[in-house]
Amino acid sequence: MRVTRWLVIAALASACSAPSATEQTTTEAALVQSEKKTSTDPAVNPDAAALADFKVRVEKYADLHKQLAKGEARPQETADPAKISSTKTALAAKVQAARTDAKQGDMFTPAARPVFRRLVASELKGEDARDTKAVLKDDAPATGAVPFKVNAKYPEKLPLPTVPANVLLSLPPLPAPLEYRIVGPHLLLLDTAADLVVDYLLNVVPT
Amino acid sequence: MRRALVFALVLVLPLAAAAQELRLPNKDGSLKFAVIGDSGEPSSGQTAVAQQMNRWRARFPFKFSLMVGDNLYGSEGARDYQRKFSDPYKALIDGGVQFYAALGNHDDGAQTQYKLFNMNGQKYYTFKPQNGVRFFALDSNYVDQKQLQWLDKELAASGSDWKIAFFHHPLYSSGSTHGSADLQRGLIEPVFMKYGVNVVFTGHEHFYERIKPQKGVAYFIIGSSSKLRHGDLQKSALTLYGNDSDYAFMLVEIDGDELFFQTISDKGVTLDAGSIRRAGDVAPGQNVTTQPVVPQTKPSPVQPGPKK
Numbered sequence: 235m236r237v238t239r240w241l242v243i244a245a246l247a248s249a250c251s252a253p254s255a256t257e258q259t260t261t262e263a264a265l266v267q268s269e270k271k272t273s274t275d276p277a278v279n280p281d282a283a284a285l286a287d288f289k290v291r292v293e294k295y296a297d298l299h300k301q302l303a304k305g306e307a308r309p310q311e312t313a314d315p316a317k318i319s320s321t322k323t324a325l326a327a328k329v330q331a332a333r334t335d336a337k338q339g340d341m342f343t344p345a346a347r348p349v350f351r352r353l354v355a356s357e358l359k360g361e362d363a364r365d366t367k368a369v370l371k372d373d374a375p376a377t378g379a380v381p382f383k384v385n386a387k388y389p390e391k392l393p394l395p396t397v398p399a400n401v402l403l404s405l406p407p408l409p410a411p412l413e414y415r416i417v418g419p420h421l422l423l424l425d426t427a428a429d430l431v432v433d434y435l436l437n438v439v440p441t
Numbered sequence: 442m443r444r445a446l447v448f449a450l451v452l453v454l455p456l457a458a459a460a461q462e463l464r465l466p467n468k469d470g471s472l473k474f475a476v477i478g479d480s481g482e483p484s485s486g487q488t489a490v491a492q493q494m495n496r497w498r499a500r501f502p503f504k505f506s507l508m509v510g511d512n513l514y515g516s517e518g519a520r521d522y523q524r525k526f527s528d529p530y531k532a533l534i535d536g537g538v539q540f541y542a543a544l545g546n547h548d549d550g551a552q553t554q555y556k557l558f559n560m561n562g563q564k565y566y567t568f569k570p571q572n573g574v575r576f577f578a579l580d581s582n583y584v585d586q587k588q589l590q591w592l593d594k595e596l597a598a599s600g601s602d603w604k605i606a607f608f609h610h611p612l613y614s615s616g617s618t619h620g621s622a623d624l625q626r627g628l629i630e631p632v633f634m635k636y637g638v639n640v641v642f643t644g645h646e647h648f649y650e651r652i653k654p655q656k657g658v659a660y661f662i663i664g665s666s667s668k669l670r671h672g673d674l675q676k677s678a679l680t681l682y683g684n685d686s687d688y689a690f691m692l693v694e695i696d697g698d699e700l701f702f703q704t705i706s707d708k709g710v711t712l713d714a715g716s717i718r719r720a721g722d723v724a725p726g727q728n729v730t731t732q733p734v735v736p737q738t739k740p741s742p743v744q745p746g747p748k749k
């Protein structure tokens with residue numbers, strides 16, 4: 235009886251000493267945190283209303299993009315690089331024409347701005363702050379080289395700045411082809427298929 | 442004087458010949474491929490690397506090459522694809538070599554549509570060129586929820602295959618310009634460990650560095666295929682071998698549970714060579730991947746150099 239008890243205790247101890255296959259990894263924990271931070275459920279997130287509105291706006295943009303990316307503006311696999319360029323040019327022209335009234339703040343509305351500023355700032359504190367700032371500076375284009383103007387083309391020759399992974403996980407997910415980019419202290423919302431500035435938020439990175 | 446010359450030739454010629462030797466098993470049925478990185482700058486180094494790749498392919502018939510990003514520097518018009526990629530690698534392309542690209546920070550997402558990069562319109566993707574080996578191309582510029590969830594799902598489905606990831610930013614590096622991509626590492630590495638990724642090829646740093654296996658994963662930086670940053674490699678405790686003075690590319694061969702590599706300069710000189718072995722499955726843990734690799738102590742096989 236006593237031996238059996240010890241065997242059970244030993245088995246339990248052994249099971250506890252090594253992480254089990256089902257134990258949550260730090261990545262899984264980060265994803266759970268990310269979902270909470272960017273949730274559009276008011277029961278989970280006090281910023282839910284602003285983020286839900288942002289979500290509707292970016293999805294509406296993605297739908298428009300989908301409608302326009304047809305015919306000569308439809309990206310498709312090709313061995314002809316000239317076709318890649320002409321598709322992108324045609325797509326950009328169609329998006330620009332369809333959004334002549336677009337202006338700064340269409341996506342980053344006054345209600346959403348403080349939420350984005352807070353979400354970005356939260357990643358620039360604590361132990362990852364130094365690494366985050368280093369990534370923001372790594373191969374980053376000069377702010378003067380990028381047009382902060384809705385519907386403007388992102389300059390073809392400039393590298394696309396890498397977005398710190400922790401910052402990316404703290405921001406609401408985007409539908410394709412939208413992506414965030416941070417240039418200097420400013421946040422850009424880019425249509426990466428047409429290389430167009432969809433919206434921007436100035437001074438989102440605290441100095 | 443004459444004696445000194447003879448002595449020098451006797452000493453130097455065997456060394457030069459040894460540097461030209463193929464140090465891979467070159468077995469029938471093994472998986473053979475090349476790796477280039479930061480390769481999209483038209484330069485004398487790029488041309489020389491491409492020529493060497495073609496020359497070595499005559500002895501080691503690799504079927505495809507990975508590209509770890511910065512495939513086209515600067516503008517990306519039609520002429521640029523030609524000048525920065527399809528012209529320098531023409532002999533390889535004409536010879537049937539397939540290229541599989543990952544995106545670097547200098548690359549436009551439109552490259553995913555370029556048929557010769559085999560990305561099928563995706564910024565991250567997976568392919569299995571041969572039974573038992575699966576590759577994962579990641580977009581390390583933009584590690585978002587969607588990509589991490591995709592990686593988790595694809596790795597989970599990859600079973601006991603060799604799992605080889607390639608992307609631009611090095612998770613471990615001794616470079617003074619960039620250094621280790623700590624933020625990406627914090628999110629990507631736990632997924633690699635959970636599913637037993639074995640080998641990772643990256644670039645971004647314009648040098649070659651073989652990193653000491655980290656948590657059972659072998660890391661190589663090969664970002665010197667068209668650009669060089671002399672003196673940037675500050676060899677550290679991470680470094681098993683490094684070179685920041687020669688343009689370079691890699692040849693790799695997988696045979697069963699062994700992977701052999703040879704890193705070759707633009708002058709055709711072997712800079713580094715060796716092999717690693719998969720050690721088999723281990724239980725999930727905090728500090729080791731579930732399918733670790735171990736460096737092999739036995740010397741690389743040596744095939745004779747080209748006939749003079």
